[in-house]
Amino acid sequence: MSNQAIHVPTMAEFAARGEMPEILFWVGCAGSFDDRAKKITKAIVRILNHVGVQFAVLGTEETCTGDPAKRAGHEFLFQMQASTNIQVLNGYGVKKIVTGCPHCYNTLKNEYPELGGDYEVIHHTQLVQQLLDAGKLTVQGGAFKGKKITYHDPCYLGRANDVYEAPREVIQKLDVELAEMKRSRANGFCCGAGGAQMFKEAEKGDKEVNVERSEEALALKPDVIAVGCPFCMTMMTDGVKHFNQEDTTKVMDVAELIAQANDL
Amino acid sequence: MAYIDNILFALLFAAGIYWFAQSLGKLRRNILLGRDLDLTDNKPMRWRTMIRVALGQSKMVTRPTAAIMHIFVYVGFIIINIELLEIVIDGIFGTHRVLSFLGPLYTFLIATFEVLALLVLIGCVVFLVRRNIIKLKRFVSKDLDGWPRSDANYILITEILLMSAFLFMNAADRQLQVMGYSHYHEMSSAAFPISQWLIPIYGDASPEALIMVERFCWWFHIAGILAFMNYLPYSKHLHILFAFPNTFYSNLKAKGGFSNPENVQNEVKAMMDPSFTPPAPPEGQIQRFGAKDVTDLSWKQLMDAYTCTECGRCTSACPANNTGKLLSPRKIMMATRDRLEEVGANIDSNKGSFVEDGKPLLGTYITPEELWACTSCNACVQECPVNIDPLSIIIDLRRYMVMEESAAPAELNMMLTNLENNGAPWQFSPSDRLNWANEE
Numbered sequence: 031m032s033n034q035a036i037h038v039p040t041m042a043e044f045a046a047r048g049e050m051p052e053i054l055f056w057v058g059c060a061g062s063f064d065d066r067a068k069k070i071t072k073a074i075v076r077i078l079n080h081v082g083v084q085f086a087v088l089g090t091e092e093t094c095t096g097d098p099a100k101r102a103g104h105e106f107l108f109q110m111q112a113s114t115n116i117q118v119l120n121g122y123g124v125k126k127i128v129t130g131c132p133h134c135y136n137t138l139k140n141e142y143p144e145l146g147g148d149y150e151v152i153h154h155t156q157l158v159q160q161l162l163d164a165g166k167l168t169v170q171g172g173a174f175k176g177k178k179i180t181y182h183d184p185c186y187l188g189r190a191n192d193v194y195e196a197p198r199e200v201i202q203k204l205d206v207e208l209a210e211m212k213r214s215r216a217n218g219f220c221c222g223a224g225g226a227q228m229f230k231e232a233e234k235g236d237k238e239v240n241v242e243r244s245e246e247a248l249a250l251k252p253d254v255i256a257v258g259c260p261f262c263m264t265m266m267t268d269g270v271k272h273f274n275q276e277d278t279t280k281v282m283d284v285a286e287l288i289a290q291a292n293d294l
Numbered sequence: 295m296a297y298i299d300n301i302l303f304a305l306l307f308a309a310g311i312y313w314f315a316q317s318l319g320k321l322r323r324n325i326l327l328g329r330d331l332d333l334t335d336n337k338p339m340r341w342r343t344m345i346r347v348a349l350g351q352s353k354m355v356t357r358p359t360a361a362i363m364h365i366f367v368y369v370g371f372i373i374i375n376i377e378l379l380e381i382v383i384d385g386i387f388g389t390h391r392v393l394s395f396l397g398p399l400y401t402f403l404i405a406t407f408e409v410l411a412l413l414v415l416i417g418c419v420v421f422l423v424r425r426n427i428i429k430l431k432r433f434v435s436k437d438l439d440g441w442p443r444s445d446a447n448y449i450l451i452t453e454i455l456l457m458s459a460f461l462f463m464n465a466a467d468r469q470l471q472v473m474g475y476s477h478y479h480e481m482s483s484a485a486f487p488i489s490q491w492l493i494p495i496y497g498d499a500s501p502e503a504l505i506m507v508e509r510f511c512w513w514f515h516i517a518g519i520l521a522f523m524n525y526l527p528y529s530k531h532l533h534i535l536f537a538f539p540n541t542f543y544s545n546l547k548a549k550g551g552f553s554n555p556e557n558v559q560n561e562v563k564a565m566m567d568p569s570f571t572p573p574a575p576p577e578g579q580i581q582r583f584g585a586k587d588v589t590d591l592s593w594k595q596l597m598d599a600y601t602c603t604e605c606g607r608c609t610s611a612c613p614a615n616n617t618g619k620l621l622s623p624r625k626i627m628m629a630t631r632d633r634l635e636e637v638g639a640n641i642d643s644n645k646g647s648f649v650e651d652g653k654p655l656l657g658t659y660i661t662p663e664e665l666w667a668c669t670s671c672n673a674c675v676q677e678c679p680v681n682i683d684p685l686s687i688i689i690d691l692r693r694y695m696v697m698e699e700s701a702a703p704a705e706l707n708m709m710l711t712n713l714e715n716n717g718a719p720w721q722f723s724p725s726d727r728l729n730w731a732n733e734e
């Protein structure tokens with residue numbers, strides 16, 4: 031991936047000029063702090079920069095959507111987070127949000143409206159698909175041409191919100207062989223991170239969920255396991271390492287695939 | 295003396311209906327022990343969901359063998375019960391096949407019933423084989439140990455007996471018709487496509503013996519149906535009724551969106567705006583965050599519990615269960631129903647009010663270990679053929695553990711503390727949130 035400088039304007043900068051970006055990029059905690067996920071964040075920014083989408087981030091004004099607190103059962107903390115965020119978002123008059131994480135996407139889209147935060151929310155794979163469909167983004171070169179890619183459905187994008195096709199259509203634009211796992215789309219099998227599991231040891235069992243899922247993905251002998259969620263990224267990467275397959279199978283976010291194919 | 299049969303029948307029938315109505319009333323009472331929840335919006339969509347999922351069995355298709363067999367049993371059972379109408383009239387007025395004046399239509403109906411009866415028989419036999427001989431994983435699971443496993447088998451055997459009685463009754467009837475015996479007036483042989491093959495079994499039995507068989511099967515059939523109906527409230531088979539209201543009151547929103555409990559909303563509002571006083575909880579309800587017992591759940595969650603077919607599709611898709619964890623969403627539903635029944639019985643035996651018994655759902659029936667294994671992946675919700683939401687119960691119980699008992703696992707407490715202090719689940723400073731933009 032190139033080291034071209036990226037341009038990340040903030041909402042505050044726009045507001046200072048009395049302007050409003052087309053879309054707010056909600057980065058999320060993983061996208062902001064997790065080393066691997068930061069690369070996904072940058073890939074998304076590179077795509078946005080490349081296409082010339084007018085976007086902004088909240089930067090230090092962003093704070094967790096509260097998703098992990100809510101899934102863990104701490105509704106207070108969730109709603110406190112939500113009301114803080116809604117105040118900021120409404121303060122800026124935000125209308126449209128793209129997220130780099132299905133959990134943020136789900137929370138903003140489905141749980142904030144009742145608490146006073148009503149926005150049009152899309153996931154980054156949906157934005158990329160829209161850009162491709164509108165001809166604003168074309169996939170050049172073919173770093174992945176002919177490669178075998180399997181896509182792991184994040185629960186919070188798939189079942190939780192019925193988004194199954196956008197990421198697949200984006201991947202298919204790369205001229206690759208899209209191989210489906212036996213459990214995919216509505217039957218997709220969790221990576222094991224959801225419901226706040228990411229932040230704790232698994233309960234007693236005979237296998238790790240991510241090992242089970244990675245095994246299923248690796249059985250297809252893919253060149254790439256594509257994901258659309260920073261938590262799935264962690265889980266699947268660990269799973270691939272568990273089987274010592276990290277040299278033959280890469281785990282990449284859909285945004286990274288597009289950015290890399292376009293040498294962004 | 296001539297009317298003794300009619301009177302006996304009328305009494306039996308009235309008692310069956312009365313007792314069933316009593317049971318339904320009790321189920322309703324138990325369900326309404328749950329918290330209020332308004333699910334009356336978007337009626338057209340609700341009707342469509344019910345027609346698609348309950349009537350149309352749309353979620354069964356993912357498992358084709360089960361789907362086809364289930365359609366046999368389901369359609370067969372419903373349509374054959376049209377015959378009940380005739381049975382009731384005949385029973386009360388002492389007529390015989392009162393609807394046969396319909397002529398060819400009647401012939402067609404009876405023939406259809408016979409074919410369906412055979413399909414029900416086949417379906418039930420296949421189901422018995424899957425449960426007891428092939429031993430499909432979801433049916434040998436320890437979730438079903440004891441009563442639930444017997445329950446399933448009793449139902450299948452009963453259905454087989456009922457259908458057999460129906461066919462043997464027709465066979466005896468037909469034989470009597472052929473013999474030209476008294477009021478067994480001749481019908482078209484086309485009415486008996488299946489039972490005609492049973493006639494040879496009777497050999498050269500006398501008309502009296504045939505009448506005995508015919509009458510016995512007739513009584514067995516109707517008494518069986520009444521008994522079956524009254525067995526429903528104690529069985530997973532209740533789903534044949536509850537599937538309809540339960541899908542009607544389905545969650546129509548995206549599965550990922552969890553509820554924002556109103557009492558928490560009020561607390562947060564009060565915290566933000568000191569002039570706001572949260573409304574008092576409804577009379578007789580304890581103000582609790584999350585759920586400790588069934589009465590803290592919503593009426594829909596309780597209806598879910600009564601609707602559960604114990605099919606185990608949820609559990610067979612559950613990532614936690616698939617990797618050997620204790621959690622089984624089916625068991626969550628069964629435990630909720632068991633506890634609700636217990637609470638109902640408690641109320642009945644204490645003159646209409648619940649007397650604390652120290653056996654709440656959380657802890658007694660469902661352990662924290664189960665609850666903490668859930669990844670909230672929604673696979674169980676997706677799989678359920680009758681739109682049950684086990685996940686919402688899991689989350690409500692977690693809410694109680696975390697908000698009322700501060701009993702989250704230590705690592706989660708750490709995450710929650712980070713979130714509270716830094717606005718992120720990890721220990722990073724909020725002022726570093728945009729650092730990624732300037733890093734190599």
Ligand code: SF4
Binds near residue numbers: 673675
């Ligand atoms: S939501 Fe929880 S209980 Fe349901 S399938 Fe997923 S892990 Fe299992």
Ligand code: SF4
Binds near residue numbers: 603605609624680
């Ligand atoms: S909750 Fe639904 S899927 Fe699970 S056992 Fe009950 S009926 Fe079957």
